[in-house]
Amino acid sequence: MRRPDFLTALTAAALAGMSPRAVAAAVPNGTRRILWLRRQGYGDEVQAPFCIDGKSVYEPGYREICWLMRDRNVPSAQGYVRIDIVEVEALWEVQQSLLLHGILAPLVITSGFRTLQTNEALENAARNSMHLYAKAADMYVPGVSMRDLFDACWYRAASGGMGYYSDHVHLDSGTRRWWVGDLAIPTFSVTASDG
Ligand SMILES: [Zn+2]
Numbered sequence: 001m002r003r004p005d006f007l008t009a010l011t012a013a014a015l016a017g018m019s020p021r022a023v024a025a026a027v028p029n030g031t032r033r034i035l036w037l038r039r040q041g042y043g044d045e046v047q048a049p050f051c052i053d054g055k056s057v058y059e060p061g062y063r064e065i066c067w068l069m070r071d072r073n074v075p076s077a078q079g080y081v082r083i084d085i086v087e088v089e090a091l092w093e094v095q096q097s098l099l100l101h102g103i104l105a106p107l108v109i110t111s112g113f114r115t116l117q118t119n120e121a122l123e124n125a126a127r128n129s130m131h132l133y134a135k136a137a138d139m140y141v142p143g144v145s146m147r148d149l150f151d152a153c154w155y156r157a158a159s160g161g162m163g164y165y166s167d168h169v170h171l172d173s174g175t176r177r178w179w180v181g182d183l184a185i186p187t188f189s190v191t192a193s194d195g
Pocket of ligand 1: 111131136137138170171
């Protein structure tokens with residue numbers, strides 16, 4: 001016999017009046033997707049369900065995630081945008097694969113959405129960065145090496161762009177590609193000797 005769907009018993013109307021935290025506690029594990037994020041430098045944290053039925057976006061939780069990932073250098077009217085849901089799912093998948101390795105820790109976001117103004121003020125940011133399109137996150141996880149975090153991104157099912165840096169890993173929802181960000185590449189000086 002089919003197990004009755006929990007969500008048909010717990011109606012959407014009932015869930016609508018509950019805080020994201022309460023919904024996270026009420027909805028069973030199999031159908032909910034909860035992302036645990038912390039923002040570097042600010043310390044605010046969310047454990048927000050962005051999906052509770054396995055298929056559609058749960059707005060209150062999703063908005064908490066977007067709020068945490070906003071551009072903090074500008075007023076929230078410009079800095080708070082909708083983060084690409086594919087990116088949110090990608091972050092969730094990475095967190096899930098870390099969980100499989102017994103790592104229960106938030107993804108610490110060092111950079112989420114960036115306005116043009118913020119991106120241009122950064123020294124090494126790409127001019128056409130995926131952060132501008134709300135499709136990227138820079139992050140680290142306490143107690144996890146950048147290499148292990150990069151590998152967790154690499155081995156998840158639907159990979160986007162991945163950048164490896166000494167203090168963070170970049171993950172975006174663009175096409176699959178990867179790079180090593182701040183490797184010190186030796187410079188070669190070419191001496192003309194053949195006159
Ligand atoms: Zn980045």
